[in-house]
Amino acid sequence: MTRSLSHASLASQCFGALLLLVACEGSMSSTDRDAGFAPSDAAAVVDAGLSVDAASDASLERDADLPHDASTDAGTDAGPLPVDAGPPFVPDDRPSSARHTPIPVGTDGSPSGYYEYLPPTYGNGEPHPLVVFWHGIGENGNGDSELDRVLRGGPPRLIERDQWDNARPFIVLSAQHPGGGCPAPDEIRDFLAHALSTYRVDTSRVYLTGLSCGAIGSWNYLGRYVDDTPVVAAVLIAGNGSGAWSNQGCDLTRVAIWGIHGDADDVVAPSGTTVPMGHLLECPAREEQILTIYPGVGHDSWSRTYDGSAGHDVWSWLLEKTR
Numbered sequence: 312m313t314r315s316l317s318h319a320s321l322a323s324q325c326f327g328a329l330l331l332l333v334a335c336e337g338s339m340s341s342t343d344r345d346a347g348f349a350p351s352d353a354a355a356v357v358d359a360g361l362s363v364d365a366a367s368d369a370s371l372e373r374d375a376d377l378p379h380d381a382s383t384d385a386g387t388d389a390g391p392l393p394v395d396a397g398p399p400f401v402p403d404d405r406p407s408s409a410r411h412t413p414i415p416v417g418t419d420g421s422p423s424g425y426y427e428y429l430p431p432t433y434g435n436g437e438p439h440p441l442v443v444f445w446h447g448i449g450e451n452g453n454g455d456s457e458l459d460r461v462l463r464g465g466p467p468r469l470i471e472r473d474q475w476d477n478a479r480p481f482i483v484l485s486a487q488h489p490g491g492g493c494p495a496p497d498e499i500r501d502f503l504a505h506a507l508s509t510y511r512v513d514t515s516r517v518y519l520t521g522l523s524c525g526a527i528g529s530w531n532y533l534g535r536y537v538d539d540t541p542v543v544a545a546v547l548i549a550g551n552g553s554g555a556w557s558n559q560g561c562d563l564t565r566v567a568i569w570g571i572h573g574d575a576d577d578v579v580a581p582s583g584t585t586v587p588m589g590h591l592l593e594c595p596a597r598e599e600q601i602l603t604i605y606p607g608v609g610h611d612s613w614s615r616t617y618d619g620s621a622g623h624d625v626w627s628w629l630l631e632k633t634r
Contacts, residue, residue: 402431407475411467416454416489419509422501424454426461428470428483433511440516440630441506442466444485445494445525454487461485465522465617474618479626481518482510494521494528496535503541515634519545520625522613523579526550530587534558537565544598544632545569546625548613549576551583561594563587567632569601569625571616573608598632 403410407428416424433439444467450460462471467485469475486502488494499519506512519542521529526547533540534555544567552570555563568591572584581604588602603623605612615621 400435402435403429403433404431404477406473407470407477408473411470413458415458416487419505421505421509423486423488423498423505424452424458425484425486425502426458426467426470428467428475428481428485430480430482431477432480433482438511438513439480439482440518441510441512442481442483442518442520442629443499443503443506444483445488445499445519445521445528446485447523447525448491448493450487451490452487454489458487461487465525465613466520469618476626480630481626482506482512484510488524488528493524493531496528496532499528499532500536500540507541514541515543516630516632517541517543517634518629518632520547521550522548523550523610527579527583530555533563533566533568537563540566542566543634544629546571546616546629547584548616549573549579549584549610551579552587553583556587556590561591561596564591564594564596564598564600567598567600569603569628571603571605571612571623573605573610573612575607576610576612578610601628 410429410431410433412427414421414425414427416422430439444465446461446463446465446467450463452458452460461467465485466475466483470483484502484506486494488498503517503519507514507517519529519532521527527550529545529547530550530552531554533542533545534552535558537555537559546569548571550570552563568588570584570588572579572581574581585602585604588600591600592602594600605615605621608615616623616625619626
């Protein structure tokens with residue numbers, strides 16, 4: 312067993328020995344002295360005791376060199392305690408409408424009112440692809456009390472009616488344009504910036520889509536900002552990209568574009584899509600360009616596109632596009 316004699320204990324023993332020496336000195340008879348028991352002999356006894364204790368100190372020093380058994384130390388620091396990670400993440404598999412929320416203009420500094428859709432796996436710590444949708448002119452509104460107009464068509468209509476596939480990993484933000492006309496390039500730029508700063512977005516998968524006036528505004532946005540846009544791919548339906556082509560030419564192919572139109576559209580002429588897309592298909596494309604024209608279809612060429620009933624899966628196509 313390891314000894315643990317302290318200096319205080321050693322001093323106490325020495326002091327006791329000295330008292331014993333004094334007591335013996337005072338009580339010794341002459342006979343004792345004659346027998347040869349002298350004070351120097353008692354000192355020798357004390358010295359011998361000190362020698363034993365010194366040996367004990369040496370033993371303590373040797374013991375200090377032995378391997379340390381941490382289990383004998385009640386206060387040993389065994390390292391940081393495990394961090395409680397909390398309960399495991401559980402995807403929200405409710406119908407899509409349960410995760411579809413109106414966000415009025417000005418909320419968290421948003422420049423536009425919008426509907427927010429979060430996929431079942433949002434919140435698992437991983438970034439998610441983003442789709443920003445722009446509606447047609449009939450859904451313009453004040454971004455607050457008129458925000459539900461956005462639900463009339465496109466992705467927000469499908470989401471609100473629980474016709475959206477929960478397996479799709481997109482964050483979908485459906486912005487509302489205020490006033491008249493179509494969304495301006497700066498308006499779309501600012502909303503994209505807000506989305507990227509507010510949500511956990513996979514910045515290699517940022518997508519843009521719009522119908523009618525929303526598609527026109529999206530074309531115009533690309534016509535001004537294609538050189539530094541975060542958008543990787545766009546699905547633009549029943550819009551007009553002639554101005555964007557005039558501004559950027561083949562540089563528009565920095566973004567993968569799928570242009571869609573009905574050839575019987577009497578609201579926005581089909582040439583608004585066929586002309587710019589025809590040019591882009593002739594460019595030495597950097598990203599894929601697709602033109603789809605629906606025979607006999609009027610202005611609403613978006614419903615059959617977004618719900619997939621026309622046979623085109625634009626959502627899977629978008630997910631294939633990364634930066």
